[in-house]
Amino acid sequence: MNTTRSGRPALTRPDGTPLRVLVVDDDPDLAEVLTGALRYEGWQVRAAADGAAALAAARELTPDAVVLDVMLPDMDGFTVLRRLHETQPEVCVLFLTARDAVEDRIAGITAGGDDYVTKPFSLEEVVARLRGLLRRAGMARRPEEEDPGLVVGDLVMDEDAREVTRAGELIELSPTEFELLRFLMRNPRRVLSKAQILDRVWSYDFGGRAHVVELYISYLRKKIDAGREPMIHTVRGAGYVLKPVTT
Amino acid sequence: MNTTRSGRPALTRPDGTPLRVLVVDDDPDLAEVLTGALRYEGWQVRAAADGAAALAAARELTPDAVVLDVMLPDMDGFTVLRRLHETQPEVCVLFLTARDAVEDRIAGITAGGDDYVTKPFSLEEVVARLRGLLRRAGMARRPEEEDPGLVVGDLVMDEDAREVTRAGELIELSPTEFELLRFLMRNPRRVLSKAQILDRVWSYDFGGRAHVVELYISYLRKKIDAGREPMIHTVRGAGYVLKPVTT
DNA sequence: CGAAGTTCTGAGGCACCTCTCAAAACGGGG
């Protein structure tokens, strides 16, 4: 079976072959990190540095989704989108955009089913948005059973509703807490180093130290483990693990 | 069958041929030690002293993994990474870096599935990280059956969860204890000298005496053999062995 | 514009980990 590099079963196309994604960004470092992260999901990834290259690559690859920077050296991201849809109307597009840039034009996009994230973003966010897009477009399916959502023990996360419950009890989380927990829940019973967590959950341009991770772990513990059998465990010198209580 | 020099079945590529690893470091002594340790794992190893040589060797060898020093005489380790991924997107990279240089430039590395170890490191750590990388990338498989983890008698180690159980009972270990036990479990029924243990489990720059090994063996015994049939045995004048109880 | 919530920094402190020293226990050879 097709799997992610973390060993978890990958999200695939309906026929079981790996999802195909095209990354379009003119910043080589960012493109490198993005393609790496998406490959890590078990997907087939290709990169392009400008609009012309993107359209050429898209004709060749026929991707299921495109991660598309709005600002490209040769042409506007929206032009690329329009041209893409001419030949491949089914393709999903995830825009990458600066925070203060053209919110109005983006707003029209999301109506068409596409989505966007603002720079600087975290990799978990990009991956989550992409998975959401593909799932809603019916272009992806989880292998085997029906989508059970994210479940670890009695801890349940509904990504669409952005709701988390433990033992049926609703838990309110801030945005960062939510993303951290999602990352932990996508990798249960695996020790995750602070560096790994920082790289995936925090924005790529975050300069701070790993101390923040400890802080947010402590926030999560207060909300999730408070007065209960703990699910978040510290592994000294290695990182943190999320485990169901009944090991 | 392809085997390690210790007689244990080697981790191989999916087609059964030996894994191919490229070691890139400008310190000849360190490169020598590393290539030796990786060859000992039954892998096909080649060394390069700078970035240019590394890229050339990679084109020729098409390695499954690259052990890459961040500081190279001719070019940045990250440039090497990007160039490598251009031609061989599937390759895994394990970075070697100084402890205080970590935070700034390593950022983003673990997101793509790659990993790093800080100098000074132990050989067991490098090997373990590499095995983890290759296993998760689906690029390596254990010969014959599915990955059972590390099992000796009723002693079981889950490397991902960093968990050790004996007869189902969870045993808490410090980082050094864990690495020592991993080394013993990877070489069961084999007498390991204190010098061997020191060379593999402790960092290469460790100046202390072999007395630490005795000390840590005693710690392990207290946790693993406590009140049970002993698995760790002393072979006077030779070293230590880990054996299942029913010999 | 003000209030509430969120994110991050820095300092303090506790607990654990690692290693050294010293002495006791063990085991084999005479």
Next chain:
DNA sequence: CCCCGTTTTGAGAGGTGCCTCAGAACTTCG
């Protein structure tokens, strides 16, 4: 049975990792 080298154990110093708290900077929303 005793001696001597080897191994084990105990106590403790020093360092490090991790957690908590308090508050400052920033954002969001009314």
